[in-house]
Amino acid sequence: MRPQDSATTDRTAPQDLPSIIRPYGDTTGDAMVQLSFSLPVPAGKRAELAALQLAGKMGLEPASVVHSKAMGPNFTFFIVYGKVNHLIDYAGIEVPEGREYPLLSGKEIDLAIRTVLSRRMVVVGACIGTDAHTVGIDAILNVKGFAGEKGLEYHREIQVINMGAQVTVEELVERAKAENADAVLVSQVVTQKNAHIHNTKQMAAAFHAAYPTAVGPGMGRPLLIAGGPRFDTVTEQELGVDRIFGKGTTPREVASYLVHALLPSWTPENPAEGER
Numbered sequence: 001m002r003p004q005d006s007a008t009t010d011r012t013a014p015q016d017l018p019s020i021i022r023p024y025g026d027t028t029g030d031a032m033v034q035l036s037f038s039l040p041v042p043a044g045k046r047a048e049l050a051a052l053q054l055a056g057k058m059g060l061e062p063a064s065v066v067h068s069k070a071m072g073p074n075f076t077f078f079i080v081y082g083k084v085n086h087l088i089d090y091a092g093i094e095v096p097e098g099r100e101y102p103l104l105s106g107k108e109i110d111l112a113i114r115t116v117l118s119r120r121m122v123v124v125g126a127c128i129g130t131d132a133h134t135v136g137i138d139a140i141l142n143v144k145g146f147a148g149e150k151g152l153e154y155h156r157e158i159q160v161i162n163m164g165a166q167v168t169v170e171e172l173v174e175r176a177k178a179e180n181a182d183a184v185l186v187s188q189v190v191t192q193k194n195a196h197i198h199n200t201k202q203m204a205a206a207f208h209a210a211y212p213t214a215v216g217p218g219m220g221r222p223l224l225i226a227g228g229p230r231f232d233t234v235t236e237q238e239l240g241v242d243r244i245f246g247k248g249t250t251p252r253e254v255a256s257y258l259v260h261a262l263l264p265s266w267t268p269e270n271p272a273e274g275e276r
């Protein structure tokens with residue numbers, strides 16, 4: 001791996017870091033924080049006292065309600081401002097490595113696929129369940145791309161089938177089989193009642209059942225990739241997928257991962273080694 005490729009590695013030397021820190025509200029180190037939440041009660045004095053009780057139980061002492069507003073007859077929204085007593089050992093924090101694979105250029109991605117696969121890589125993408133938020137998956141797949149990077153469709157060597165929104169698991173498995181998909185990319189943005197977790201697990205289970213052989217270009221199960229802004233509480237193992245991508249993901253990160261995971265024999269420094 002090229003050292004400069006690690007996305008979130010903190011390059012600040014530990015001796016340059018403050019060791020113990022507190023939140024900053026009005027003045028440095030005053031430990032003041034602001035918190036917003038809603039309670040299922042009508043607005044009023046009792047509701048504000050309930051909000052303060054919650055703040056106290058969360059360790060905000062003293063605290064004050066700086067804003068409260070009725071949201072319909074039986075709900076109230078609050079902003080509470082208060083002091084916390086907790087300290088953070090900033091220098092002691094261990095920052096995980098971001099990416100376990102190198103970030104490739106567009107040319108390197110196409111070259112890798114052409115050299116090792118000798119055909120186009122087939123990627124099937126969809127928003128599954130009732131989710132209609134297509135902006136995220138389109139940002140990864142469509143030519144237009146995201147954050148100044150072109151989407152996967154831009155690559156000559158990647159064939160993209162974007163099935164759009166509200167695709168059922170059955171439709172997705174059927175299409176992946178029909179297209180001989182190398183990778184299946186699923187987006188889940190709605191997280192109400194953990195729909196994103198249930199839907200992704202259901203999708204993964206269906207692919208594991210439909211494909212008896214392990215991941216492998218043209219023969220086994222397609223690589224399963226889940227993406228969305230709120231997957232940070234679960235692991236790949238829990239969902240049954242090969243990789244999760246979170247908020248801020250760019251198409252190049254995904255394309256580089258596809259090369260890393262599906263064409264492991266290819267290395268950007270010496271592409272000839274991967275030829276077969």
Ligand code: B12
Pocket residue numbers: 130131132133134135136137139140146185186187188189190191192225226227228229230245246247248249250254
């Ligand atoms: C635009 C939008 C809509 C549009 C969607 C239009 C469309 N064609 O996509 C419309 C108006 C249709 C809509 C409807 C609804 N929405 Co809406 N919507 C949003 C909004 C404002 C922006 C989402 C967005 O486009 N983000 C920009 C993209 C680029 O970011 P992203 O999705 O995170 O994607 C990035 C990464 O996560 C990742 N990624 C995402 N998917 C994938 C997939 C793969 C394979 C990979 C590798 C990476 C990846 O890469 C992307 C680029 O970095 C959000 C609030 C917000 N600010 O996020 C609410 C929000 C998502 N919506 C919400 C809700 C509740 C709804 C509705 C239920 C509202 C209603 N009562 O009708 C409906 C649901 C419709 C449905 N059936 O799904 C809630 C969800 C809350 C929750 N906990 O689930 C949010 C968070 C708003 C809120 N705060 O309440 N919505």
